[in-house]
Amino acid sequence: MEYRHLGRSGLIISEIAYGNWLTHGSQVEAEAATACVRAALDTGITTFDTADAYAGTRAETVLGDALKGERREGLEIFTKVYWPTGPGRNDRGLSRKHIMESIEGSLRRLQTDYVDLYQAHRYDVATPLEETMEAFADIVHSGKAHYIGVSEWPAEQIRRAHALARELRIPLVSNQPQYNALWRVIEGEVVPACEELGIGQVVFSPIAQGVLTGKYAPGGQLPQGSRATDDKGGAGMIARWLREEVLEAVQRLKPLADDAGLSLAQLAVAWVLQNPNVSAAIIGASRPEQVAENAKAAGVVLDDDLMARIEEVLEPVAVTDPKRVHDNVPERRP
Helix, strand or coil: CCEEECCCCCCEEECEEEECCCCECCCECHHHHHHHHHHHHHHCCCEEECCCCHHHHHHHHHHHHHCCCCCHHHCEEEEEECCCCCCCCCCCCCCHHHHHHHHHHHHHHHCCCCEEEEEECCCCCCCCHHHHHHHHHHHHHCCCEEEEEECCCCHHHHHHHHHHHHHHCCCEEEECCECCCCECHHHCCHHHHHHHHCCEEEEECCCHHHHHHCCCCCCCCCCCCCHHHCCCCHHHHHHHHCCHHHHHHHHCCHHHHHHHCCCHHHHHHHHHHCCCCEEEEEECCCCHHHHHHHHHHCCCCCCHHHHHHHHHHHCCCCECCHHHHHHHCCCCCC
């Protein structure tokens, strides 16, 4: 495993992080989830990402149980707040009430006194940003979180939040966007802003929900048990990539991966890590062997010629419009 600084902060994290968005507490039973976490630890992964809303709060509980007994100082545990965690009007968003209540629930489920990074899971149009950042400041100053981050925020909101964080003397150090060789919308505006501000990207979906592994063949049947057949959320996320032209382009990457001595999944994760603003790529898994295999992308350097050949193959199907960042900014609080 290789390790990087999170943005320009002093926090060092594993460049492959383990996340449990669509798996723990949902697709994967607790025993299998624990086996995946153990596999992650065996590869040298020390950074674990979750959120209070994943699997209706169960994902945090499963992760907390799986990490029980590990030396806390040797781990970097990330979680998030924004999406609904209950039926009430205030069980969502980035109000002071919800943030202060949510951090307590997350710490309880994760069985820890603090998280290393507490992230605003989306921008909340229904709450003044000042209120949100002041609540985050109180959490940091109380020792319940060491650093603050955001997820899927556009550049202009990241700039505003960073300015407030400086005033409040708290470290806003990360953004967690979707980023892969097919979805590159952060490159135009978000990455330049974050490079300027010292904010690192902790990216999710580096293999495009599995499409970049090549297992979805053009014209073929969807593999049983794959994310594309998961009715608990996976199928909806992956559907946009299951177009014939995308699947055909991914198949054309196979010879490039073979020449580099990599699997398609390893090539996809390594591609993400070539971006110097990326601090870590989050991988998920339903089986321990997937963790071990994808973690082999750590430390891989793709030369300029290979990067150019990947670009040539995927350019016709990759999404690069920076305005598409706003696709993931809710117009109203859920």
